[in-house]
Amino acid sequence: MNYLNENIDSLNKKLKDGEVSAEALTKDTIENIKKTDEKLNAWITVKDDAKPAENLDFEANKLAGIPIAIKDNIITNGIKTTAASHMLYNYMPMYDATVISKLKRAQATLVGKTNMDEFAMGSSTEHSYYGPTHNPWNLDKVPGGSSGGSAAAVASGQIVAALGSDTGGSIRQPAAFNGIFGIKPTYGRVSRWGLIAFGSSLDQIGVMSKRVKDSAEVLNVISGPDEHDSTVSEKEVPDFTSFIGQDIKGLRVAVPKEYMSDAVDEGVRQAVQDQIEVLKQAGAIINEVSLPHTKYVVPDYYIIASSEASSNLQRYDGIRYGYRAKDTKNLLDVYVKSRSEGFGEEVKRRIMLGSFALSAGAYDRFFRQAAKVRTLICDDFDKIFKDNDVIVGPTTTTPAFGIGEEISDPIKMYNNDILTISANLAGIPAASVPAGLVDGMPVGLQIMAKRFDEGSIFKTADFIERSNKFYEKTPAGMED
DSSP states (O other), X not given: OOGGGOOHHHHHHXXXXXXXXXXXXHHHHHHHHHHHTTTTOOEEEEOTTOOOOSSOOTTTOTTTTOEEEEETTBOXXXXXXXXXXXXXXXXXXXXXXXXHHHHHHTTOEEEEEEOXXXXXXXXXXXXXXXXXOOBTTBTTBOOOSSSHHHHHHHHTTSOSEEEEEESSSTTHHHHHHHTOEEEEOOTTTBOOTTXXXXXXXXXXXXXXXXXXXXXXXXHHHHBSOOTTOTXXXXXXXXXXXXXXTOOOTTOEXXXXXXXXXXXXXXXXXXXXXXXXXXXXXXXXXXXXXOOGGGGGHHHHHHHHHHHHHHHHGGGOSSSSSSOOOSSOOSHHHHHHHHHHHHSOHHHXXXXXXXXXXXXXXXXXXXXXXXXXXXXXXXXHHHHHHTTOSEEEEESSSSSOOBTTSSTTOXXXXXXXXXXXXXXXXXXXXXXXXXXXXXXXXXXXXXXXXXXXXXXXXXXXXXXXXXXXXXXXXXXXXXXX
């Protein structure tokens, strides 16, 4: 089973008509993953014994019998969950994350866990204990991160949809690099219970798929209140698929001048501008705006995210679960050696940065100031959304870069997220939809909307998808 020419609707019809059985679909999916993943390394764990649910109801549940991939920082009962870290190399959870429970109730089939940057800290999926993932468009390029495994699995046709997590762009950036759709919903739209925490005020689970409507179908299932997570909104969840196919005439589209500056690759900028022109010709109203605090988002994010990470990762101490160093002489030895050997370089770098920012001598100078700047960034968005429905611009400043090209330069790597970070700091929904090819590699157009207005994102993204039909293209690295 190759999903390049399939979507959830087509699979649901085949299952209903008996053209394929859910058992055969699961088996073929696993076989195809094993056959194609040697060159991608998109998966950490493939569940060989995965079976569809019993008594499948294809009418009531659109996802019934359809295989779904899960990023390996989302807890799955009975399926190893490692967060791509040596620290959790043998962790077997005894419960499901809320999103997993909801997928199971919708009778979706979980076939395994995808590769990622360790503890979701990275922009290239090179910071993984299990090795880097390769971009299916060019195997020498990165797939982006941290949800690079999920993105590569979808783009290559291994799976029709996958869950990812997004703390500073970790769904949207790999979606752009791989030529697929990826959405980070509003903070609080989807429960974080069972998501291994990185930055608790920034993390959000979202969806990646080749087709926009497929993500809407999955987001319908995983959204909504959860008694386990006090940060989840009680707001009613609309049917996101109802926004598919809607007219965009009169849609007010804001284009920040900071997102279309010379800092963005000329080819990327032109591809995005071409899509903005398509929106304009269809009756959308285009307004140039400013997000003046964009220049502060990278340092602001890395102070806040690293501070939260240093707090969240305290629990990995070599005592309770996960990796424990050998040849230790005392309790301090256990802590120091287990954390030194269990964590990778990037995770240790962020723990140190966060610990410093929260220290007594630095808290007021760094963390408190970062919190104030975050408020200013939120205010920027509030002002724009008073007069506009969506904000659009490039998802990334460049197409995918080469494996090994930036890994030794943390600052350069951090700056890859400059266009995606703001949405996490503001807690607003944001997505990336394919905008075209630049030098043979996909680039994405980012769409942002006000809190809990994912509908405007789906409406806009679906129109762009119908206009450019990027989903018809096959990744060059998978053609043989």
